[in-house]
Amino acid sequence: MANYRAELVGVFGYPVDENPTVIMQEAAFRAAGLNWRYLTIKVPPEALADAVTGLKAFGMRGINLTIPHKRAIIPFLDQLTPAAELIGAVNTVVNKDGKLLGENTDGKGFIMGLRQDAKLDPAGRSAVVLGAGGAARAIAVELALAGAKRIIVVNRTPERGQELVGLLNKRTKATAEYVPWQKPYSVPAGIDTLVNATSIGLFPNVNDVPKVDMVSIRKGLLVCDVIPNPPVTAFMKAAGKRGATVMSGLPMLVYQGAIGFKLWTGVEAPVAAMRQALEKEFANG
Ligand code: NDP
Numbered sequence: 001m002a003n004y005r006a007e008l009v010g011v012f013g014y015p016v017d018e019n020p021t022v023i024m025q026e027a028a029f030r031a032a033g034l035n036w037r038y039l040t041i042k043v044p045p046e047a048l049a050d051a052v053t054g055l056k057a058f059g060m061r062g063i064n065l066t067i068p069h070k071r072a073i074i075p076f077l078d079q080l081t082p083a084a085e086l087i088g089a090v091n092t093v094v095n096k097d098g099k100l101l102g103e104n105t106d107g108k109g110f111i112m113g114l115r116q117d118a119k120l121d122p123a124g125r126s127a128v129v130l131g132a133g134g135a136a137r138a139i140a141v142e143l144a145l146a147g148a149k150r151i152i153v154v155n156r157t158p159e160r161g162q163e164l165v166g167l168l169n170k171r172t173k174a175t176a177e178y179v180p181w182q183k184p185y186s187v188p189a190g191i192d193t194l195v196n197a198t199s200i201g202l203f204p205n206v207n208d209v210p211k212v213d214m215v216s217i218r219k220g221l222l223v224c225d226v227i228p229n230p231p232v233t234a235f236m237k238a239a240g241k242r243g244a245t246v247m248s249g250l251p252m253l254v255y256q257g258a259i260g261f262k263l264w265t266g267v268e269a270p271v272a273a274m275r276q277a278l279e280k281e282f283a284n285g
Helices: 021-032 045-057 082-087 106-116 134-145 158-171 234-241 250-265 271-283
Strands: 007-013 036-042 062-065 092-096 099-103 126-130 150-155 175-180 193-196 222-225 245-247
Touching (some): 021 036, 021 250, 062 250, 082 099, 092 250, 099 250, 106 222, 106 250, 150 158, 158 175, 222 234
Parallel strands (some): 007 036, 126 193, 193 222, 222 245
Antiparallel strands (some): 062 092
């Protein structure tokens, strides 16, 4: 018998027009032969409750959350994964027969990028995270849960940095410390990974780089950016010139989406098709 009904997922955000996730997820559905659709939905903050009611009424299989809904969605959910609870933000919701489960796949996507693309297992390692916003929190918490022994958080606003460090020290086994960011940060010896988890370098300010003493960047250090587009940020270029290995935000973006795809569909994500679709999109501007 014919079935013309597609399964629905998508993203709630505000603004959301420029969110590229639809490109990646629709490519994945095509590659996996699934009749699913990913909808990019503009939801102003005051309409989130109605949007959740709509999601349930439409029997949507799940939803991604982006600015400004990642924290605001939590009261509407029935359950959180332990990592989402620790991070205090949700970017992926799974609708299991009307019960909503919240997960945060951002940091997990970053860790998969470390393991699979950079071939680095964070267990027992030491990392510096620049920033203490949403992406930085997700990355720092997942680094700690993956067994990183030392995490230094460098942030402009002390309260946010100190709060994240407090959380890591209280709720995970990692040893965390906060460093105020007033002058160019010098990466200490013994650090394996440096992550720019700030929005510095994001379009249109693509020539901006985080304030880091470039002399402290050396061969053997892995320097990661969370910004997926431009594919090679000015910071990655400068770090590469110093002999460091570099990784962009693209693996993080692809893998966080791949984890969501598997949670929603139960099918292994066609990661290569997802990456290819985004690379093509970003190459086109
Ligand atoms: P937030 O607004 O939550 O956090 C921004 C962070 O950047 C804060 O720590 C802020 O510091 C810092 N920051 C911004 N401007 C400056 C500056 N001029 N000097 C020093 N610090 C600065 O944003 P998100 O964490 O949600 O996003 C951060 C980046 O991560 C964005 O570029 C986003 O595109 C990217 N991202 C990538 C993902 C991926 O899959 N690749 C997934 C999610 C996000 P302060 O606290 O002092 O304000």
